[in-house]
Structures are given as C-alpha cells and as structure tokens.
Amino acid sequence: MNKLSIAQARKPESIGREVRLQGWVRTRRDSKAGFSFLELNDGSCFGNIQVIAEAGLENYESEVKRLTAGSSVTVEGQLRESPGKGQATEVLARRVTVHGNADPETYALQKKQHSFEFLRTIAHLRPRTNTFGAIARVRNCVCRSIHDFFQEEGFLYIHTPIITASDCEGAGEMFQVTTLKLDQIPKKGPAIDFEQDFFDRPAFLTVSGQLEAETFACSLGKVYTFGPTFRAENSNTSRHLAEFWMVEPEMAFFELADNMDLAERFLKRIFTDVLEKCPEDMEFFNLRIDTTVLETLRHVIASDFVRLTYTEAVDILTGSGETFEYPVSWGVDLQAEHERYLTEKHFRSPVILYDYPRRIKPFYMRCNDDGKTVRAMDILVPKVGEIIGGSQREERLGVLAERMAEQGLAAENYWWYLDLRRYGTVPHSGFGLGLERVIQFVTGMANIRDVIAFPRTPGSAEF
Numbered sequence: 001m002n003k004l005s006i007a008q009a010r011k012p013e014s015i016g017r018e019v020r021l022q023g024w025v026r027t028r029r030d031s032k033a034g035f036s037f038l039e040l041n042d043g044s045c046f047g048n049i050q051v052i053a054e055a056g057l058e059n060y061e062s063e064v065k066r067l068t069a070g071s072s073v074t075v076e077g078q079l080r081e082s083p084g085k086g087q088a089t090e091v092l093a094r095r096v097t098v099h100g101n102a103d104p105e106t107y108a109l110q111k112k113q114h115s116f117e118f119l120r121t122i123a124h125l126r127p128r129t130n131t132f133g134a135i136a137r138v139r140n141c142v143c144r145s146i147h148d149f150f151q152e153e154g155f156l157y158i159h160t161p162i163i164t165a166s167d168c169e170g171a172g173e174m175f176q177v178t179t180l181k182l183d184q185i186p187k188k189g190p191a192i193d194f195e196q197d198f199f200d201r202p203a204f205l206t207v208s209g210q211l212e213a214e215t216f217a218c219s220l221g222k223v224y225t226f227g228p229t230f231r232a233e234n235s236n237t238s239r240h241l242a243e244f245w246m247v248e249p250e251m252a253f254f255e256l257a258d259n260m261d262l263a264e265r266f267l268k269r270i271f272t273d274v275l276e277k278c279p280e281d282m283e284f285f286n287l288r289i290d291t292t293v294l295e296t297l298r299h300v301i302a303s304d305f306v307r308l309t310y311t312e313a314v315d316i317l318t319g320s321g322e323t324f325e326y327p328v329s330w331g332v333d334l335q336a337e338h339e340r341y342l343t344e345k346h347f348r349s350p351v352i353l354y355d356y357p358r359r360i361k362p363f364y365m366r367c368n369d370d371g372k373t374v375r376a377m378d379i380l381v382p383k384v385g386e387i388i389g390g391s392q393r394e395e396r397l398g399v400l401a402e403r404m405a406e407q408g409l410a411a412e413n414y415w416w417y418l419d420l421r422r423y424g425t426v427p428h429s430g431f432g433l434g435l436e437r438v439i440q441f442v443t444g445m446a447n448i449r450d451v452i453a454f455p456r457t458p459g460s461a462e463f
C-alpha cells in the first residue's frame with residue numbers, strides 16, 4: 001500500500017495502484033444506488049480526488065454517510081480511471097478511517113462562498129479554502145524561484161539580523177525591541193537610560209537587511225538576503241503590512257543599469273516559473289480572482305520594461321490632463337495613483353523609474369552630478385504599483401558622510417557602514433523586492449492581507 005499525495009494520485013500513470021490517501025473532505029454526495037462520493041483534498045494540488053465509498057464498507061452507515069465538510073480521513077483503495085469530466089482518476093475505497101469530524105453547526109467553512117474580509121477573521125482555517133490553498137502554493141513556488149534564480153546566478157544566500165540598531169531607510173518607522181519595563185523606565189537625567197536595556201542601546205526590528213548585506217557584497221561579490229522585515233508605519237492600505245518578507249540582492253561592481261537589468265530578468269524568471277509550475281492554481285486565479293492575470297504575466301515576460309527618469313515621469317503626469325488626489329510637481333514623492341497611471345494607462349507595462357530627487361530618498365543612494373537627484377530605481381507594475389525599490393549605493397566616503405549629516409543621522413552609529421567606503425570601496429548596487437507585492441501581482445489578489453498567512457497591520461495581530 002502506497003501513501004500518495006492527491007497530486008500524485010490524480011496523475012493517469014497512477015491508475016491501477018493500491019494507495020493510501022489522507023486529507024480533508026470537501027463534500028459528500030450520496031447516490032440513490034447506495035454509495036457515496038467524497039471529494040478529498042490534501043493541499044498538494046488545487047484539485048480534489050473523488051472517492052467512491054460503497055455501502056459494503058464496515059463503517060458506511062455509522063461514519064462514512066455522516067462525513068461533513070472539513071472532516072479528516074484516511075482512504076485506502078484502488079485508483080482507477082475516472083469516467084467523470086475534469087479528473088483522470090478516482091479511488092474506489094476499501095477502507096475509510098475517520099480521524100476527526102467537523103461539526104457542521106459550528107464549522108465556519110461549511111458554506112461554499114465567504115468574503116475575504118470574513119476569512120481574515122478565521123486565518124487559521126482559511127488555508128483550507130481553494131483560494132488560500134492556491135496562494136500558499138504560488139507563494140512557495142515564488143520563494144523557490146527566488147532561490148533558484150540567485151543560486152544559478154552565483155549569488156551567496158546570507159542571513160542578516162532581524163534585531164538591529166540602525167534605521168536603514170531613515171524613516172523612523174521602526175518597532176522598538178526592549179526588555180525595559182514600560183512602567184519603570186530607568187532615567188539618566190531627563191533621558192531614558194538605555195545602558196540598562198538588553199543591548200545597552202536602543203534596538204529595533206529591522207526595516208531592511210540592506211546595510212548588512214552590503215558588508216557581504218563588499219567582500220564576496222554577489223549576495224542576497226531574504227527574510228521578514230518590519231515597518232511601524234500607520235498605513236492602512238491594500239499594499240502595506242507591518243511585517244512583510246523582502247528579498248534583497250546586493251552586488252559589488254554593479255552600476256544602476258546593471259541593477260535594472262538584473263531586476264528585470266529576476267521578475268521575468270519568477271513569472272515564468274509560476275506559469276510553468278502552478279498552472280492549475282493560476283487558471284483558478286484567472287477565472288475567479290482577476291481575469292487578466294495570465295495575459296498580463298505573459299505580456300510582461302515578453303516585453304521590455306519601460307525605463308525613464310523621475311523627471312520624465314513627472315512631465316508625463318503633469319501633462320496628462322488627469323486630476324490626481326495628490327497633485328504632482330517635481331520633488332514630490334509619487335503616490336500609488338501616479339504609479340498606477342504610468343503603468344496602467346500611459347505605458348500599459350512595467351516601468352522602471354530612476355534618478356529620483358535626493359530629498360525624498362534615503363541617505364545611502366548615490367548622488368548624481370546634477371546635485372539634485374540620486375541613482376534610485378523603483379519598478380512599478382500595474383495594479384500593485386511599486387514592487388521593487390533599489391539603487392546604486394554611495395561609495396564615496398565624503399559624499400556619504402555629507403548625506404548622512406543632511407538627513408540628521410549620527411555618523412558614529414554607522415561607523416562600520418562607513419568603513420566599507422574607507423577600505424577598498426567599490427561601486428555597488430542592490431534592490432529589495434516585497435514578496436507579498438509580487439504574490440499580489442501574480443495572483444491578482446486585491447488585498448495584501450490575503451497573500452500572507454497571518455497579516456500584521458495596525459490594530460491587528462490576533463493569530
């Protein structure tokens with residue numbers, strides 16, 4: 001007897017095998033002829049397998065005929081060719097073992113259709129639905145693709161810390177990590193005495209692994225870090241999480257154009273892998289969530305991303321005749337509505353914007369000779385907007401120190417970062433891809449809270 005996943009059992013080459021299948025019942029139908037059909041799912045693929053349970057089973061009346069959605073079972077029997085449409089195989093059960101029932105009076109997933117808002121309140125059960133199972137498999141596929149891509153390109157996977165003392169983005173949106181008692185904060189004069197805190201200094205959850213990744217790029221060449229990052233920004237939007245996953249490659253001897261080329265190839269590789277490895281899940285998204293996802297992905301893979309400067313983008317936006325909620329002029333940070341206008345209406349393709357005003361970008365980005373802009377690049381895609389943010393890094397010690405002073409950062413806290421410029425400095429570049437944003441783009445899911453298992457947002461951390 002072979003224990004098979006339902007994904008394996010659905011393949012025609014498995015026909016004839018004696019198998020053991022284990023999973024959760026999606027539906028039960030009883031035929032008048034005295035047997036029942038169970039639709040069984042184990043998460044290994046989108047599709048279910050049909051189980052034929054005949055009245056001769058010893059527990060047919062006592063258990064099988066009472067099975068309801070959500071119950072867990074082991075089915076042993078023979079796989080045979082299915083006469084039904086949309087499935088190659090089915091299993092004729094010799095034995096059905098019931099592990100756990102799911103009381104239909106209280107089990108929330110009895111009903112077929114639930115709103116995504118409701119499903120967020122049962123985040124522990126939503127992976128059992130078609131949509132969230134498909135998201136989990138696509139997310140897994142994207143992560144594998146990320147590693148495959150960088151490994152094949154000769155990058156080293158490194159691990160940067162989650163607890164840090166430096167604010168990479170300089171935006172002051174960090175969660176503080178402390179063991180000080182909030183009701184007995186030690187003081188040194190009027191100030192908090194952080195020497196009594198766990199790390200002898202204020203410490204935070206990282207917003208980005210970039211600064212630490214740079215130390216490895218400036219030793220080992222091409223590296224990437226991939227992990228959770230945290231932002232205490234109070235944005236209640238469909239594109240922001242307080243805890244999200246980011247993959248950050250960092251490359252020595254890369255200038256901005258090299259960075260863009262890599263990022264474009266990287267995204268195309270992810271999209272290609274998802275189409276190839278998750279066809280069933282992607283069909284589902286295309287049918288039920290957003291009828292343009294397949295076409296969009298194929299189009300994006302086949303086309304060159306548009307590249308233009310921030311200044312050119314501002315000219316397009318101001319000349320568009322469109323009324324935006326936030327008016328555009330040179331120097332402002334672009335809002336989602338502007339990004340979407342560029343990618344969805346004007347170019348109808350992904351766009352790489354570069355050379356942003358220095359005042360709206362972090363200290364580490366390389367200054368251009370015009371004195372006004374930095375070598376930043378953002379990749380914008382339809383519907384999601386910014387999916388990647390990156391830059392060439394400032395490798396000149398003097399310029400970097402000036403930029404830090406300009407942004408009010410204390411150079412002594414970044415002495416190790418400045419050392420990279422003091423000893424054997426090199427031109428280098430990198431970017432960050434938000435994992436959840438890429439999953440949103442690929443699946444067409446409208447809300448970022450639905451592409452991560454347990455979303456962390458302002459006021460919400462129940463599960």
Ligand code: 4AD
Nearest residue numbers: 208210240241244248387388389390430431432434
């Ligand atoms: O543009 P960001 O802030 O760039 C950085 O953190 C750089 N240090 C990356 C680097 O150069 N190594 O963030 C990068 C990406 C964004 O483009 C977006 O996809 C995602 O991270 N992101 C978020 N995703 C979900 N929720 C949030 N609050 C996010 N903030 C950024």
Ligand code: MG
Nearest residue numbers: 378386388389
């Ligand atoms: Mg950004």
